[in-house]
Amino acid sequence: MSQPSQRKYDAIVVGGGHNGLVNGAYLAKAGLSTLIVERRHLVGGAAITEELKPGFWFTTFSYALSLLRPDIIHELELTKHGFMPLLMPSSFAPGEDGDYLLLGQDHDLNVKEVSRLSKKDADAYDQYEHDISRVCQAMKPLLDNVAPNLFSKDPEELVAMAALAQQMRDLEPRVLHNAVRLLTGSAADFLDDYFESELLKGYLASSSIIGTKVGPRSQGSGLVLLYHNIGEHDGVFGSWAFHKGGNGGFTQVLARAAQAFGAEIILESPVTTVMTVNGKATGVALEDGTEIAADVVVSALDPRRTFLQLVDPRELPSDLVENIERFRFQGTSAKVNFALDSLPRFPTLGDRGDQYRGFTNIGPSMDYLERAYDEAKYGWYSSRPYIDCAIQSTIDPDMAPPGKHVMSCFIQYAPYHLRESDWDSERQNLGDTVQRTLEGFFPGFSDLVLHREVVTPLDIERVVGLTEGNIFAGEFLAPQMFFFRPAPGWNQYRTPIDGYYQCGSGTHPGGCVMGAPGKLASQQILKDRANGASAI
Amino acid sequence: MFRTTPFHPRVQSANETGLWSHWAGYLVAEKYQMAEKFEYFAIRNAVGVFDSTPLYKYRITGTDAEKFLSGVLARNIQKCLPGQAHYTIWCDDSGYVIEDGVVLRLAGDQFLLTSARPNLSYFQNLIGYSRVEIEEVTEQLGTLAVQGPRSRQVIAALAPEMETIRYFHLVDSKIGDAAVTISRTGFTGDLGYEVWVDSADALSVWDRIMDAGEGHGILPFGQIALLMARIEAGLLLLDADFESSRFAWNDEHRSTPIELGLGWMLRDLDDDRPFIGRKAIRHELAEQTSRWKLVGLVVDWLDYDQMYNNAGLVPPKDHVPVTEEFMLYDADYQRVGYATSFMYSPVLQRHIAIARVKPELAKPGNRVDLEVTVNHRYERVGAEVARLPLYNPQRKTA
Numbered sequence: 001m002s003q004p005s006q007r008k009y010d011a012i013v014v015g016g017g018h019n020g021l022v023n024g025a026y027l028a029k030a031g032l033s034t035l036i037v038e039r040r041h042l043v044g045g046a047a048i049t050e051e052l053k054p055g056f057w058f059t060t061f062s063y064a065l066s067l068l069r070p071d072i073i074h075e076l077e078l079t080k081h082g083f084m085p086l087l088m089p090s091s092f093a094p095g096e097d098g099d100y101l102l103l104g105q106d107h108d109l110n111v112k113e114v115s116r117l118s119k120k121d122a123d124a125y126d127q128y129e130h131d132i133s134r135v136c137q138a139m140k141p142l143l144d145n146v147a148p149n150l151f152s153k154d155p156e157e158l159v160a161m162a163a164l165a166q167q168m169r170d171l172e173p174r175v176l177h178n179a180v181r182l183l184t185g186s187a188a189d190f191l192d193d194y195f196e197s198e199l200l201k202g203y204l205a206s207s208s209i210i211g212t213k214v215g216p217r218s219q220g221s222g223l224v225l226l227y228h229n230i231g232e233h234d235g236v237f238g239s240w241a242f243h244k245g246g247n248g249g250f251t252q253v254l255a256r257a258a259q260a261f262g263a264e265i266i267l268e269s270p271v272t273t274v275m276t277v278n279g280k281a282t283g284v285a286l287e288d289g290t291e292i293a294a295d296v297v298v299s300a301l302d303p304r305r306t307f308l309q310l311v312d313p314r315e316l317p318s319d320l321v322e323n324i325e326r327f328r329f330q331g332t333s334a335k336v337n338f339a340l341d342s343l344p345r346f347p348t349l350g351d352r353g354d355q356y357r358g359f360t361n362i363g364p365s366m367d368y369l370e371r372a373y374d375e376a377k378y379g380w381y382s383s384r385p386y387i388d389c390a391i392q393s394t395i396d397p398d399m400a401p402p403g404k405h406v407m408s409c410f411i412q413y414a415p416y417h418l419r420e421s422d423w424d425s426e427r428q429n430l431g432d433t434v435q436r437t438l439e440g441f442f443p444g445f446s447d448l449v450l451h452r453e454v455v456t457p458l459d460i461e462r463v464v465g466l467t468e469g470n471i472f473a474g475e476f477l478a479p480q481m482f483f484f485r486p487a488p489g490w491n492q493y494r495t496p497i498d499g500y501y502q503c504g505s506g507t508h509p510g511g512c513v514m515g516a517p518g519k520l521a522s523q524q525i526l527k528d529r530a531n532g533a534s535a536i
Numbered sequence: 537m538f539r540t541t542p543f544h545p546r547v548q549s550a551n552e553t554g555l556w557s558h559w560a561g562y563l564v565a566e567k568y569q570m571a572e573k574f575e576y577f578a579i580r581n582a583v584g585v586f587d588s589t590p591l592y593k594y595r596i597t598g599t600d601a602e603k604f605l606s607g608v609l610a611r612n613i614q615k616c617l618p619g620q621a622h623y624t625i626w627c628d629d630s631g632y633v634i635e636d637g638v639v640l641r642l643a644g645d646q647f648l649l650t651s652a653r654p655n656l657s658y659f660q661n662l663i664g665y666s667r668v669e670i671e672e673v674t675e676q677l678g679t680l681a682v683q684g685p686r687s688r689q690v691i692a693a694l695a696p697e698m699e700t701i702r703y704f705h706l707v708d709s710k711i712g713d714a715a716v717t718i719s720r721t722g723f724t725g726d727l728g729y730e731v732w733v734d735s736a737d738a739l740s741v742w743d744r745i746m747d748a749g750e751g752h753g754i755l756p757f758g759q760i761a762l763l764m765a766r767i768e769a770g771l772l773l774l775d776a777d778f779e780s781s782r783f784a785w786n787d788e789h790r791s792t793p794i795e796l797g798l799g800w801m802l803r804d805l806d807d808d809r810p811f812i813g814r815k816a817i818r819h820e821l822a823e824q825t826s827r828w829k830l831v832g833l834v835v836d837w838l839d840y841d842q843m844y845n846n847a848g849l850v851p852p853k854d855h856v857p858v859t860e861e862f863m864l865y866d867a868d869y870q871r872v873g874y875a876t877s878f879m880y881s882p883v884l885q886r887h888i889a890i891a892r893v894k895p896e897l898a899k900p901g902n903r904v905d906l907e908v909t910v911n912h913r914y915e916r917v918g919a920e921v922a923r924l925p926l927y928n929p930q931r932k933t934a
């Protein structure tokens with residue numbers, strides 16, 4: 001365990017996940033003496049890269065970047081510290097019958113590729129991209145600003161609400177309507193309006209289920225679809241990048257930036273309690289009994305641990321406690337990561353391998369995805385799961401020894417609560433299921449496997465601490481977003497305890513490696529400090 | 537009819553795009569992959585290979601070769617020892633830059649000089665009674681640039697002595713059976729090497745380099761990726777950032793070394809070495825008559841994004857370099873310079889430019905306004921003057 005250099009700080013951030021690092025970096029940049037306290041031996045939370053087999057680097061949990069807010073890159077000067085989002089130049093979606101969809105960086109070729117599946121879908125694809133981009137552009141400011149407090153009578157909040165309403169009114173009717181359709185409806189309904197190709201719809205609908213216990217035909221999947229398109233990389237909505245060295249490489253960049261601004265990071269230092277005196281935070285107590293004082297304590301953990309574990313819930317209003325207790329986590333995603341002897345072979349494409357330089361999407365139709373969801377509804381993992389594969393060594397040679405590869409597979413559905421069983425019993429069966437599914441698309445796949453790591457929702461919870469293994473620190477469902485994330489009236493990063501703040505993905509605007517909660521929370525802390533609103 | 541380089545059979549089969557352009561009369565790949573940005577990242581994160589054969593190459597030999605070049609080139613060739621290389625320029629009598637190139641000193645009396653355009657008659661006319669021979673060897677030699685953080689591993693796997701070669705040094709070596717010269721040079725601003733090989737051996741060298749690069753993410757890269765890398769690296773391009781004074785119609789189109797930010801080449805200007813342009817350059821320095829100073833520009837990201845967002849547009853972040861003139865203004869809307877190469881840099885995550893500004897504004901951190909068009913109207917966006925190169929990884933010279 002590393003030791004803090006001081007006994008008292010202006011601010012202590014509990015948890016060195018990406019939002020904790022972002023928050024700590026902003027606070028330090030503003031001149032606060034800042035300590036980031038991490039339970040594990042490395043920072044990054046669920047954004048880490050680990051060498052599980054010599055020479056093979058695994059992105060154990062999260063595995064790509066898109067929603068990271070561009071302002072954070074600039075304001076924290078991340079490029080000085082090695083920020084390098086590598087292009088993923090292709091997207092590959094194998095079909096069940098040997099057909100496939102392979103999209104790249106050439107727009108007109110993509111249109112041709114879509115028209116190979118359906119002539120009608122060709123310009124529909126352009127229209128869809130345009131419509132989604134319009135909605136993303138309209139919604140983007142919501143990600144970059146503190147959401148108003150719907151329940152406050154504070155004049156400043158009333159002005160913010162009025163401004164938000166005005167923004168909505170200023171939108172073209174088609175854009176606003178599409179936004180509402182996406183935010184409240186199903187991805188299937190939205191996509192059916194554009195497309196007829198099942199393979200294309202499966203490919204696009206896959207983004208509508210990630211991390212959330214919904215199927216593409218569930219109301220609410222539209223919101224997840226929108227979130228996965230609102231991310232941008234180098235100015236392109238819905239574009240993803242692979243950070244050099246994986247998302248662990250990214251969080252190491254964040255840690256260096258935070259330290260460069262003066263933040264201190266201590267590892268292997270689990271926080272047991274946020275200390276309070278008379279309803280005000282005074283510091284943190286570590287598992288080994290060390291107490292470190294601070295005027296501000298920020299929890300980067302998920303809402304359940306922020307409100308029910310780090311502090312005594314009896315100090316909190318009971319309606320908040322009730323809301324947090326019914327906040328939906330129900331992790332439903334797993335990871336299976338492979339070390340491979342060589343690239344898998346997709347028979348239709350012969351010995352080609354360039355199709356693997358981006359995501360490979362095993363979700364060949366809407367029916368496939370919906371059936372995968374069916375099993376999860378009844379408490380079991382999909383017998384043919386949705387798999388989002390990324391063979392990252394095709395993009396970054398540092399990920400695996402020459403000629404060898406690492407393959408990150410995001411798996412859905414794998415519900416946290418299994419009916420009449422548990423994940424310790426089913427872990428390897430899930431790995432086998434995934435491997436068998438991949439074998440169906442890439443004959444001979446199993447022969448390539450040098451190493452396999454299965455990460456169930458239980459493992460995510462155990463290792464990272466995310467409740468029920470939910471990768472977003474709370475599901476992306478409308479009742480848990482914006483005004484209501486993580487609870488009505490507490491969506492502005494403050495808590496009922498003076499000087500105690502929240503900055504994890506369980507706060508607005510939510511999960512994915514976005515950094516926005518960490519940044520927006522720091523703004524709120526600094527604003528309160530400037531206003532002397534609390535006795536900081 | 538265009539020519540093809542000795543690597544062409546490999547270049548042709550590697551070019552998946554069918555997109556070609558002409559460079560100095562040769563057919564060259566604009567890009568090999570659909571995504572030129574993927575090739576660019578090979579340069580910045582793995583290893584990329586560029587066929588730079590079309591550059592004009594002159595072999596300069598003879599007892600007086602050093603003396604000749606020390607009078608022709610602005611940078612003092614006497615300080616370039618055998619086994620070393622110089623980036624250099626040559627100027628006219630008025631102290632304007634004609635061209636730039638890299639000169640390799642192969643031996644005491646043997647040099648190899650590159651240039652973007654033909655210069656043989658110009659050089660030959662300067663020989664006079666000197667014992668110098670100049671021969672154009674463009675077609676005899678193939679040149680392959682191997683660039684990027686993994687280039688050392690790839691090159692050293694073929695020629696182990698390259699493990700320790702220093703920046704702007706060169707050695708004679710072998711790749712397979714082919715005799716080659718390998719220099720630690722390039723046009724990307726990254727760790728990198730250039731392999732100079734007899735045309736007859738070109739294909740075997742290409743094959744061996746590609747084989748050695750397997751598993752290291754090796755990719756051939758085309759013109760677009762090269763031009764991206766060179767802007768980040770602050771490396772000047774003829775007819776983009778400056779023009780040859782030989783063919784310029786007036787002085788507006790000419791530049792002095794000082795104006796191009798190449799004053800560092802002339803540190804020994806007070807020595808007694810005569811070279812073409814020396815007197816004029818000394819005068820320029822003494823009288824401070826420089827009109828411009830070449831600088832880097834980093835566009836204010838917030839200004840840029842807000843400008844487009846307010847216009848109802850998604851801020852474009854296009855990495856493909858634009859070689860056009862973009863006017864620069866001060867806060868009073870007075871023109872203070874112009875940008876000559878503009879792009880969005882993926883590694884810097886900013887729009888950047890190579891530009892020239894009035895000398896008094898050249899201090900890093902100074903703010904100027906860059907003119908762009910948004911919704912078909914001229915708009916100005918803030919940019920900060922910055923020292924070139926804008927991207928300069930330690931590995932380049934380490």
